[in-house]
Amino acid sequence: MSPTDFAWLVLGFPLLGSLVIALGFRVLPARVAGVIGTTAIALAFASTIGALITLLDQPSDAQQLTDSLWDYASASGLEIRLGILVDPLSVFMCLVVTGVSTLIHLYSVGYMGSDEGYRRFFSYLNFFVFSMLLLVLAGNFIFLIVGWAFVGFASYALISFWYRRHTATKAGMKAFVINVIGDVGMVLAAFFVFRELGTFELLDSFDAARETFSTNQGVVIAICCLLLVGAVAKSAQLPLHTWLPDAMEGPTPVSALIHAATMVTAGVYLIARTFPLFELAPTAADIGAFIGLATLLVAATIALAVVDLKRIIAYSTMSQIGYMVMGVSIGAYAGGLFMLMAHAFFKALLFMAAGSVISAMANNQSIDRMSGFRRALPYTSALLLIGALALAAFPGTSGFFAKDEILGFAANRGGMYWVFAIGGYAGALLTAIYSFRIGFRVVAGEPSDEAREFEQGHMSHGERVDGHPVNPATGEVEDVDVGFPGAEHHVAERSRPMAVAMGALGVLALFGGLIQVPGVDAVLEHFLDPTFESSPLYAIAPSTGDAWLGLAVGGVISAAGIAIAYFFYVARRGSTARLIERLPGLHKFLFHKWYFDELEDALVYRPAIAIGRFASSTFERYVVDGIVAGAAGFVRGAGEVVRGAQSGFVRAYALLLLGGFAALGVYFLVAAS
Amino acid sequence: MLNVILWLPLAAGVLALVAPRATVRWTVLAGALGTLVLAVVLAFDFTVGDAALQHAVDESWIPDLGVRYQLGVDGISLFLVVLTALLWEGAVAFSALRGYPEDGRVRLYYFLLALAETAALGAFLAQDLLLFVLFFDLMLVPFFFLIGAFGNGERIVATTKMIVYTLVGSLLMLVGAIAVAILVSQQTGELSFSMQTLSENLLSTGNQTWIFCFFAAAFLVKMPAFPIHGWMPDAYRAAPIPVLVLLSGVLAKVGAYGFLRVALPIFPDATADLQELVLVIGVASILYGSVMAFTQNDTRLVAGYSSVAQLGFITIGIFSLRPEGANGAVLQMVNHGLVVAGIFLIIAVLWARTGTDDLRRMGGQALRAPVLAALFLVVTLATLAMPGSANFIGEFYILNGVFQSKIVFAFVAATGVAMAAFYALRLYQRTMHNRLPEGATSREISLRDGVVLAPLVAVIVGLALYPGLILDRGEASVAGKIEAVAMADCADESFARSDGGRYVLAFGACADDRYGINDELEEQIRNRLDDTPGGGRWTGYGPVVTTDPLVELSTRGAFSPHSDDNSSAPSLPSPFPR
Numbered sequence A: 001m002s003p004t005d006f007a008w009l010v011l012g013f014p015l016l017g018s019l020v021i022a023l024g025f026r027v028l029p030a031r032v033a034g035v036i037g038t039t040a041i042a043l044a045f046a047s048t049i050g051a052l053i054t055l056l057d058q059p060s061d062a063q064q065l066t067d068s069l070w071d072y073a074s075a076s077g078l079e080i081r082l083g084i085l086v087d088p089l090s091v092f093m094c095l096v097v098t099g100v101s102t103l104i105h106l107y108s109v110g111y112m113g114s115d116e117g118y119r120r121f122f123s124y125l126n127f128f129v130f131s132m133l134l135l136v137l138a139g140n141f142i143f144l145i146v147g148w149a150f151v152g153f154a155s156y157a158l159i160s161f162w163y164r165r166h167t168a169t170k171a172g173m174k175a176f177v178i179n180v181i182g183d184v185g186m187v188l189a190a191f192f193v194f195r196e197l198g199t200f201e202l203l204d205s206f207d208a209a210r211e212t213f214s215t216n217q218g219v220v221i222a223i224c225c226l227l228l229v230g231a232v233a234k235s236a237q238l239p240l241h242t243w244l245p246d247a248m249e250g251p252t253p254v255s256a257l258i259h260a261a262t263m264v265t266a267g268v269y270l271i272a273r274t275f276p277l278f279e280l281a282p283t284a285a286d287i288g289a290f291i292g293l294a295t296l297l298v299a300a301t302i303a304l305a306v307v308d309l310k311r312i313i314a315y316s317t318m319s320q321i322g323y324m325v326m327g328v329s330i331g332a333y334a335g336g337l338f339m340l341m342a343h344a345f346f347k348a349l350l351f352m353a354a355g356s357v358i359s360a361m362a363n364n365q366s367i368d369r370m371s372g373f374r375r376a377l378p379y380t381s382a383l384l385l386i387g388a389l390a391l392a393a394f395p396g397t398s399g400f401f402a403k404d405e406i407l408g409f410a411a412n413r414g415g416m417y418w419v420f421a422i423g424g425y426a427g428a429l430l431t432a433i434y435s436f437r438i439g440f441r442v443v444a445g446e447p448s449d450e451a452r453e454f455e456q457g458h459m460s461h462g463e464r465v466d467g468h469p470v471n472p473a474t475g476e477v478e479d480v481d482v483g484f485p486g487a488e489h490h491v492a493e494r495s496r497p498m499a500v501a502m503g504a505l506g507v508l509a510l511f512g513g514l515i516q517v518p519g520v521d522a523v524l525e526h527f528l529d530p531t532f533e534s535s536p537l538y539a540i541a542p543s544t545g546d547a548w549l550g551l552a553v554g555g556v557i558s559a560a561g562i563a564i565a566y567f568f569y570v571a572r573r574g575s576t577a578r579l580i581e582r583l584p585g586l587h588k589f590l591f592h593k594w595y596f597d598e599l600e601d602a603l604v605y606r607p608a609i610a611i612g613r614f615a616s617s618t619f620e621r622y623v624v625d626g627i628v629a630g631a632a633g634f635v636r637g638a639g640e641v642v643r644g645a646q647s648g649f650v651r652a653y654a655l656l657l658l659g660g661f662a663a664l665g666v667y668f669l670v671a672a673s
Numbered sequence B: 001m002l003n004v005i006l007w008l009p010l011a012a013g014v015l016a017l018v019a020p021r022a023t024v025r026w027t028v029l030a031g032a033l034g035t036l037v038l039a040v041v042l043a044f045d046f047t048v049g050d051a052a053l054q055h056a057v058d059e060s061w062i063p064d065l066g067v068r069y070q071l072g073v074d075g076i077s078l079f080l081v082v083l084t085a086l087l088w089e090g091a092v093a094f095s096a097l098r099g100y101p102e103d104g105r106v107r108l109y110y111f112l113l114a115l116a117e118t119a120a121l122g123a124f125l126a127q128d129l130l131l132f133v134l135f136f137d138l139m140l141v142p143f144f145f146l147i148g149a150f151g152n153g154e155r156i157v158a159t160t161k162m163i164v165y166t167l168v169g170s171l172l173m174l175v176g177a178i179a180v181a182i183l184v185s186q187q188t189g190e191l192s193f194s195m196q197t198l199s200e201n202l203l204s205t206g207n208q209t210w211i212f213c214f215f216a217a218a219f220l221v222k223m224p225a226f227p228i229h230g231w232m233p234d235a236y237r238a239a240p241i242p243v244l245v246l247l248s249g250v251l252a253k254v255g256a257y258g259f260l261r262v263a264l265p266i267f268p269d270a271t272a273d274l275q276e277l278v279l280v281i282g283v284a285s286i287l288y289g290s291v292m293a294f295t296q297n298d299t300r301l302v303a304g305y306s307s308v309a310q311l312g313f314i315t316i317g318i319f320s321l322r323p324e325g326a327n328g329a330v331l332q333m334v335n336h337g338l339v340v341a342g343i344f345l346i347i348a349v350l351w352a353r354t355g356t357d358d359l360r361r362m363g364g365q366a367l368r369a370p371v372l373a374a375l376f377l378v379v380t381l382a383t384l385a386m387p388g389s390a391n392f393i394g395e396f397y398i399l400n401g402v403f404q405s406k407i408v409f410a411f412v413a414a415t416g417v418a419m420a421a422f423y424a425l426r427l428y429q430r431t432m433h434n435r436l437p438e439g440a441t442s443r444e445i446s447l448r449d450g451v452v453l454a455p456l457v458a459v460i461v462g463l464a465l466y467p468g469l470i471l472d473r474g475e476a477s478v479a480g481k482i483e484a485v486a487m488a489d490c491a492d493e494s495f496a497r498s499d500g501g502r503y504v505l506a507f508g509a510c511a512d513d514r515y516g517i518n519d520e521l522e523e524q525i526r527n528r529l530d531d532t533p534g535g536g537r538w539t540g541y542g543p544v545v546t547t548d549p550l551v552e553l554s555t556r557g558a559f560s561p562h563s564d565d566n567s568s569a570p571s572l573p574s575p576f577p578r
Helices: A003-023 A030-057 A088-111 A118-137 A141-159 A166-197 A202-212 A218-234 A243-249 A252-261 A263-273 A275-280 A282-303 A309-330 A333-360 A378-391 A398-413 A415-443 A449-455 A496-515 A523-532 A544-571 A575-582 A584-591 A593-627 A629-642 A646-672 B002-018 B021-044 B078-098 B106-125 B129-150 B155-188 B195-200 B205-222 B232-238 B241-266 B268-273 B275-293 B299-318 B323-354 B370-383 B390-405 B407-432 B447-465 B468-489 B509-515 B519-531
Strands: A065-071 A081-086 B054-062 B067-073 B495-499 B502-506
Touching: A003 A030, A003 A065, A003 A081, A003 A088, A003 A118, A030 A088, A030 A118, A081 A088, A081 A118, A081 A141, A088 A118, A088 A252, A088 A263, A088 A333, A088 A496, A088 A523, A118 A141, A118 A252, A118 A263, A141 A166, A141 A202, A141 A218, A141 A243, A141 A252, A141 A263, A141 B390, A166 A202, A166 A218, A166 A243, A166 B390, A166 B407, A202 A275, A218 A263, A218 A275, A218 A282, A243 A252, A243 A309, A252 A263, A252 A309, A252 A333, A263 A275, A263 A309, A263 A333, A275 A282, A282 A309, A282 A415, A282 A593, A309 A333, A309 A398, A309 A415, A333 A378, A333 A398, A333 A415, A333 A449, A333 A496, A333 A523, A378 A398, A378 A415, A378 A496, A398 A415, A398 A496, A398 A544, A415 A544, A544 A575, A575 A584, A584 A593, A593 B275, B002 B021, B002 B054, B002 B067, B002 B078, B002 B106, B021 B078, B021 B106, B067 B106, B067 B129, B078 B106, B078 B241, B078 B323, B078 B447, B078 B468, B106 B129, B106 B241, B129 B155, B129 B195, B129 B241, B155 B195, B155 B205, B155 B232, B195 B241, B205 B241, B205 B268, B232 B241, B232 B299, B241 B268, B241 B299, B241 B323, B241 B468, B268 B275, B268 B468, B275 B299, B275 B407, B299 B323, B299 B390, B299 B407, B323 B370, B323 B390, B323 B447, B323 B468, B370 B390, B370 B407, B370 B447, B390 B407, B390 B447, B390 B468, B468 B509
Parallel strands: none
Antiparallel strands: A065 A081, B054 B067, B495 B502
16 A cells, blocks of 8 residues: 555545434444544554555655645646645644544543534544544645644634533634635735746646745735735734633533644644745745744733633743744754644643543632642642653653754854854743743642642532532523533542543653654654755754754753742742732733733724614615615605505516516617617 | 427317316326426436537428527526426426316316416427517416416406506517517528527627616516516406416516527627626515515415516626526526415415414414425425525525626625515514414314425425536536627627637637636636537627737637638627627
8 A cells, every 4th residue: 555545544434433323323332432533643654654654655756746636626737636635744643633632532531521512523533533633634724724623623622512501612713714814815925936837736836936036026025924924823923822721611621632632733833834935035934933922922921921721831832833833834844743743642642631630629620729739639649740741841751852953943043043042041941930830839838628629539520509509600500401520520539531641642752752862863854854855954954062062051951940830839829920910010921811811802803893784774764775765765655656556566667677577678679779 | 308298288288178077187187297207307308518409390381580599408498498397397286186267167277277388398498589488478368367267365456567567668679579579680692580590690798788677677577586576466366376486487488588589699798797787686686575475464466576576686696707606596487486485375275274364363384284394394494595595506606796797786686685584584473383373273284285295395305405407408508698798798808719720719718807808717618619500600799700829809700710711710800890
């Protein structure tokens, strides 16, 4: 079998799983849905391994393979085939997506165990993975956009999974609409590509672009900026990021899957995939890099202030994706993708650990309420700290090697790119602080009520109204028919599937970075070489000595950040409250997330609704109806006359119609002769 | 074949007038089903890549007036005929299974539905301009009665408004049809309403312009387009749901179809001149329809205004005057017919559960109705042109066409795509998600509604997997209409070239720049000319034939490359001075 055959299988298993679960929802026993879903993704992972092995058998100059199933919509000069592109980059993405997704499915088997929407959940989850795989395997812009939009839809479906919560349906809508804005950017980019290069195929268009465009030609900058719109919307970069924190309304495994490990990395993949275009448009690439830098800093500051555990992790996602976007924009493709992989491991782990803690907290997500879980949840606590270490880029962990590869590349390029290196290290300090803000507040300190209750072998069930659980975030009475993690809560300590998934990710988060250690090995870089061989930037790398110097700086910064967090959250607990008192304005600014939501509301949503209201209340009534005011007045008069004889009235009009026809016909016949 | 398809529904309707009461609805349903089967056979029997009319019927009808009974189907009308048959079958089945109308006037109701089907099919099949106009107007009459007599709420006001608007449009169109035939007869010396004849003998640009405006008014009212959509909100609120399915699903398409069938070939100069005006109307419809759709609380009006926006897309696709844009418009006509029918049927199903069309008093229906929710979700996603649906491909083709010809309009129209996501999803969420309001119940879709809705959704999914089905069949015919405009508009720059004893056309840069007639398409056009029986005479209005290679042409004339007597060609005077 060829790599493309395996790639079709990679796409086929998740789609089949999703369809089987969806169509069999009435007959499948609940548990079976989880097994089918997890197996489907595991088989996709196995097929990816198959694709990997067969791809490595090919000579390195023939590792970019395309294949297509059928002529999807080719007519009138456009050629759109259902085609895929299999090369080291897409196989690498498939490995990360299917690998991490398998573990998340496994975790969900435990975590969602008592949810009423168990089958629906797995059907959506499989569909999501299918969409993401379609996105990374697409061989042309059209199917790239299809996968792109499917991912957006899947995230909508999963964010508003508990659809009886108003907050969830609202968040789903926001995610979907912002994603569609990204889709529109991509579509317009595709139009430009087609107009200038005459093809929608990715590889063909890259070849044509090199021959057609000169560096920084206006049209190629336009293409790249439109692609950036797509990347920014999907990867939650400034200013289209507001959907990501709200997306935490979805069940926690969804956050792990969609909002940490895979979906948001699509923008990074896009920039890496279309690197020939971005290298022809350095201006657009620099814009991308600055967006990444701004996002990583802004998100990191917000993560220091918000108190919702999942939202802190969400902002850290934004920030980490900022590193990746910055990385691939400045040409550190291997670094950006390395970071993507490492981040997938530790962020999925962090969300899983957070899910376990939140379960023990009876779904209360405020870190102000969490404290001292080290004895109650020892396994979860340990893995949470591992995740935090990797996120903080502590020496030796996967995040450590990945982050420094990007920053080292930026410093090595020199000149303006020093800004990215310095900004990146500043962000690294903030990252280390907020990572351990989470870690220390959850694990250390006096056990909270819930933790104490758990230590006594009983799980907290939170506040109840008439026996129904209450959503701690909104005070809304929950509807157990549509889930709300079900009647029971699940923690890793009591659920084997959850524990296994977290354990595997813990190992990967700690040791996954060892595939790419400066001066020792560069597995990933060599593997990706056939995709990026035409890039002049790919060959540039800092010397081993410089790279280790960068690593040393990164290690010191990470340790310093952790020490600061230790000071604030362990040694002097409560000192942050004094800090907030002293700097109320700054805290408010960060706590309100730089007021992006309010800005969006005032600039886009409210004006649109106001225009709509004006149109329906005023314009429609006075102008549109006014156009026929005369006719309408005439009709009202006529209506008075024939009131009571409605069919006669219509008949009169029908006669008038015929009479008019006849008169006109006669007139023209006379005029003609 | 076409005669049977056309008259079968009416025959069933007439039969229903005399049939026993209990069998009335089944008689008409049988007629509609039979028509659907024949329409599907017609689609399978279609020769792909042939731009000409197929299954043509041509009989003399009123010789004194030059009116002929001409029917035919090509790639533009083929799937609109299938759509018409499918939606009529759906609407009749929905009515029959639910026992509409409740007041017992079954004969009248089903007869009117059957009559309307024949009229709508007639409008799509007619190839004689007067026949087209007659079917177009005949189509409206049953709808006036269906809304006026079987509607609800303010049905009289609604019917009155609809009559006023459509009557004005219809009369203008009739005047236009008669005028164009008479003016052409002054050139040819023979009165004819045949669209073929009219498109071969063009009027002066000035005459084309005003007659074009008359036709455009009728078509735009029918769609309806901003700002002449004033009849739509009242009619949509008042009409019975099955009637609304047809009104929005099929009748709106006749307007858009009319542009392709009548306006482009018969008034090509006016089309080229007024392109931007119509694009402005189309884009305004997209923006206005979208903005209205996301502020309405009446489910019917959300769907109604979304149709205004969708028809706006179809309009700008046609008036991109590019083969891909117009082909996308043909695909999108079918797509929109399918999804809007689905939405209105679902609105009826929801009404049965909530007793209201008001979004503010709905919600939570997904709870006990996963199948209904899933069907609705598919329809919603297709409505918002989710990539992966045929609607996306339709919009993609349309916007690509507009992008290539008038880039600014494409950027503005693209905002409509984002707004569609909002209003379509809003409709879905407000009805299916959140909590059930007091007094409403959530229950699964019944079998009798399911058998109507499920096939529609199946067709939507099927098209999503292979939109090329429609695009492939539309390609050649659509290209022919665009070529007509290109040839008229670019005549000044086009060439006829001697090539080994035959003459071939060469289009100027204008054709490529404005209309996307590139080398590949040009080659196709030439091949088609060579294959034309009767010596390859192209019955269009190409450049004058000349023996000198590459002589620039500035006048129009008949193009006869295979004429035996080439010597006469250079001196061939233009028979139709402008």
